Amino acid sequence: MSTTLLLLADGRFPAGGHAHSGGLEAAVTAGRVRDLETLAAFLDGRLATAGLVAAAFAAAACRGGDTSTLDSEMDARTPSPALRKASRAQGRALLRAGRTLWTLSTVERELHHPVALGVVAAAAGLAPEEAALTAAYGTVTGPASAAVRLLGLDPYATHALVARLARDCDAVARRAARVATVDELPACSAPLLDIGAEAHASWEVRLFAS
Amino acid sequence: MHPEAHTHPDPHAPLTAGARALRIGIGGPVGSGKTALVAALCRTLAADLRLAVVTNDIYTTEDADFLLRNGVLPADRIRAVETGCCPHTAIRDDISANLDACEDLEHDLGPLDLVLVESGGDNLTATFSKGLVDHQIFVVDVAGGDKVPRKGGPGVTTADLLVVNKTDLAPLVGADLSVMARDAAARRGDLPTVFLSLVEDPAATPVADWVRGLVKG
Structure with a gap:
C-alpha cells in the first residue's frame, strides 16, 4: 500500500x-445499461472478464515479463480491431505519462494498456499485485464515471456500486497476481x-x- | 557534465517548441465561431504555411467534416479527438489524446509550421494547457452578450489573443462594441483584442496576421 499506488490509480x-x-457508451445506446441495476450487472461482467485479463497482464508485465510476448498475447485476446486500437491508444498515453514521471524499462511507444500499466507500475516501484489492482479498479471506475456523464446517474449511488465491488476487485487482483507463466494467463472473453x-x-x- | 545522461536519449521525449510545429489553441464558448475562424485561417494561411488542424468537437467528426466540406484542408491534415463529454479535460487536465494527434500529424505529414488545436465548445473557464499549445486564442461573439468580456474568466483574461467575433451582428442584438472593447482592455491589460466579422472579412485578416507573426517570429 503506497501513495504511488494511489497516484497511478487516480482517475485524474x-x-x-x-x-x-x-464499452459503456455502446451498452447505453443499445439499451443494455439504463439504470443503477443494469450498470451493476455491466460492471460485474466487465470485472470478471476484461478486468481479470487486464489485471493478469498488468501483473505479468510488472513482474518483468517480455513485453512483446505479452503484447501479442493481449492481441490474441482482443478480437475487436476497435478495442485493440482503444487499448493501444490508452497504453500509449500511459507510457507518455509514465515516461515523464519515472524511468521506464521499455522504449516501445505503444503497448496494450494492461502491458503498459505493468511496465509503468514496475518503474514506479509497485508490486505485481498492485499493478493488477490498478488494472482491475480501472476497468470498473472508467465505465462507472462514464455512466454518471451519459445517464446522469446519482454520483453517490454510482460510487456505492464501486464500493460494493471493492472485495471482488481485490480478489481479482490477488488471483491475477498468482498467474506465474504466460501459458496460465486468463482468456476470459466478453463477446x-x-x-x-x-x-x-x-x-x-x-x-x-x- | 554527466555524459551518461546523454548516452541514451529518450527516443520518445516530446519535441520542444522550435523542433516541432508551432501549436495554437483556439477555444471559446459554443457557437462563438471557432470552426469558422479555423476554416478562414486555413484558407488564408495554407498557401504559405504547412499546417494541420486537430478538432475536439463533442460530436467527433462534426468540425472536421465542416472543414472538409468547405475544402479548406485535405482530410489527412485534420484529426478529430473524442473528449468523453469533457472538452475542457482534453485540452487542459489530460492532454494525451491531443498530444498524440499533434504528433501523429507531424509524423505522417512530415515537418509542419503550424498546428491549430480547436477546442470543443465549452464555457468561459476553459483554457488550454501550456503542455499542449504554445499560444491560445479565445473566441467570443457579440451575440453572447456584450457583458462577456466583463465577466472575465481565464479564457477572456489570459488568452494571448481575444477575438470578439460576429461584429456584423452587433446592431441586431443590441451589443455595444465600445463597452466590449473597454471591458476587454480592463480585464486583459496589455494582451491584444481584435474585433472580427467573417462576413465582412472572410480572410480573418487581423487574426491571420497575428498568427503569421508568431510562426515567423
Missing part, C-alpha cells in the same frame, strides 16, 4: 482514460463488449473514443 492521472467509456465496440466505432456521432 493524465493517461487518456477520461475519453474512454470501457458483447467486442461487438459493441465494433458498432460504436462505426457511429458518426459518439462522445467517447471507446
Whole structure:
C-alpha cells in the first residue's frame, strides 16, 4: 500500500482514460445499461472478464515479463480491431505519462494498456499485485464515471456500486497476481463488449473514443 | 557534465517548441465561431504555411467534416479527438489524446509550421494547457452578450489573443462594441483584442496576421 499506488490509480492521472467509456457508451445506446441495476450487472461482467485479463497482464508485465510476448498475447485476446486500437491508444498515453514521471524499462511507444500499466507500475516501484489492482479498479471506475456523464446517474449511488465491488476487485487482483507463466494467463472473453465496440466505432456521432 | 545522461536519449521525449510545429489553441464558448475562424485561417494561411488542424468537437467528426466540406484542408491534415463529454479535460487536465494527434500529424505529414488545436465548445473557464499549445486564442461573439468580456474568466483574461467575433451582428442584438472593447482592455491589460466579422472579412485578416507573426517570429 503506497501513495504511488494511489497516484497511478487516480482517475485524474493524465493517461487518456477520461475519453474512454470501457464499452459503456455502446451498452447505453443499445439499451443494455439504463439504470443503477443494469450498470451493476455491466460492471460485474466487465470485472470478471476484461478486468481479470487486464489485471493478469498488468501483473505479468510488472513482474518483468517480455513485453512483446505479452503484447501479442493481449492481441490474441482482443478480437475487436476497435478495442485493440482503444487499448493501444490508452497504453500509449500511459507510457507518455509514465515516461515523464519515472524511468521506464521499455522504449516501445505503444503497448496494450494492461502491458503498459505493468511496465509503468514496475518503474514506479509497485508490486505485481498492485499493478493488477490498478488494472482491475480501472476497468470498473472508467465505465462507472462514464455512466454518471451519459445517464446522469446519482454520483453517490454510482460510487456505492464501486464500493460494493471493492472485495471482488481485490480478489481479482490477488488471483491475477498468482498467474506465474504466460501459458496460465486468463482468456476470459466478453463477446458483447467486442461487438459493441465494433458498432460504436462505426457511429458518426459518439462522445467517447471507446 | 554527466555524459551518461546523454548516452541514451529518450527516443520518445516530446519535441520542444522550435523542433516541432508551432501549436495554437483556439477555444471559446459554443457557437462563438471557432470552426469558422479555423476554416478562414486555413484558407488564408495554407498557401504559405504547412499546417494541420486537430478538432475536439463533442460530436467527433462534426468540425472536421465542416472543414472538409468547405475544402479548406485535405482530410489527412485534420484529426478529430473524442473528449468523453469533457472538452475542457482534453485540452487542459489530460492532454494525451491531443498530444498524440499533434504528433501523429507531424509524423505522417512530415515537418509542419503550424498546428491549430480547436477546442470543443465549452464555457468561459476553459483554457488550454501550456503542455499542449504554445499560444491560445479565445473566441467570443457579440451575440453572447456584450457583458462577456466583463465577466472575465481565464479564457477572456489570459488568452494571448481575444477575438470578439460576429461584429456584423452587433446592431441586431443590441451589443455595444465600445463597452466590449473597454471591458476587454480592463480585464486583459496589455494582451491584444481584435474585433472580427467573417462576413465582412472572410480572410480573418487581423487574426491571420497575428498568427503569421508568431510562426515567423
